[in-house]
Amino acid sequence: MSIIDSIFKALEGPTNIARATGDPVQTVHSWKAKQSIPPWRRPQLLDAARRLEKELSPEAIAYLASADRKVDAAA
16 A cells, blocks of 8 residues: 555545645545645645544655655555
């Protein structure tokens, strides 16, 4: 399972992520399809996971904490 897939699973899917972050559902779906979350959106997902008390893997936390576009999300 990719890091992106694990984030979506932990946060219970695109609709719940959109609800938690205020982003449009279509935008969130595009992240999953591209297997990449834009660096400027990652902090809000990390905040949402903490707020909702969702458990993320250490790799997912590192990915969401990173603003580096080159971080491999497929690992």
